[in-house]
Amino acid sequence: MKTRFEVCPAADLGPGERTIADLDGLSVGVFNVDGDYYALKNDCPHQRAPLCEGSLTGLMTAEAPGEFEYGRDGEIVRCPWHGWEFDVTTGESVFNPHRVKAKTFETSVEDSDDPGTVETSEPASANAGRLDFSTGTTADDADTVDTPDNGAETEDGAATDAEATTEADRYGATLAGEEPPVDTYDVDVEEGVVVVYL
Numbered sequence: 001m002k003t004r005f006e007v008c009p010a011a012d013l014g015p016g017e018r019t020i021a022d023l024d025g026l027s028v029g030v031f032n033v034d035g036d037y038y039a040l041k042n043d044c045p046h047q048r049a050p051l052c053e054g055s056l057t058g059l060m061t062a063e064a065p066g067e068f069e070y071g072r073d074g075e076i077v078r079c080p081w082h083g084w085e086f087d088v089t090t091g092e093s094v095f096n097p098h099r100v101k102a103k104t105f106e107t108s109v110e111d112s113d114d115p116g117t118v119e120t121s122e123p124a125s126a127n128a129g130r131l132d133f134s135t136g137t138t139a140d141d142a143d144t145v146d147t148p149d150n151g152a153e154t155e156d157g158a159a160t161d162a163e164a165t166t167e168a169d170r171y172g173a174t175l176a177g178e179e180p181p182v183d184t185y186d187v188d189v190e191e192g193v194v195v196v197y198l
Ligand code: FES
Pocket: 044, 045, 046, 047, 048, 049, 079, 080, 081, 082, 083, 084
């Protein structure tokens, strides 16, 4: 049975970044490649250098002689000792992918077993900063409340006609009497932790 290790909050490991973790005595590099997470044993198959400390690069390919193209930037790690290169997403070496591989581990982003140990930028409330809508609207924006000084809100917090008009213009519906809008948005949950199974 595999052992589950929580490595870090997913929000702390952005695209293009990596972290090297000691998981029960085993050094493992965890990489974020364009939003997907991969884990490699920090141990080069050649002469056991700390592979995951090497530089990240891409691949130069050629469709025809003289037609070079650089791609997959950030998906290849180059061993710091002798320069062997490995595909971060598979562990396969670039020069002999079927015979020379770095050890890989299963990764995922999951809820923490112990959320109290996970650093978050927002308190655990229903809305605060948890969802990132592709439209650019955030929960923090939704929390913004106009003050009575600008005439947009009464003392008891009820919206004035001017505010209601603005909301109707913005969302195409008022709260009473009409169907609310049902547009959907891509959502990223930012509360998960990166997990590696050994
Ligand atoms: S130890 Fe990694 S290439 Fe030699």
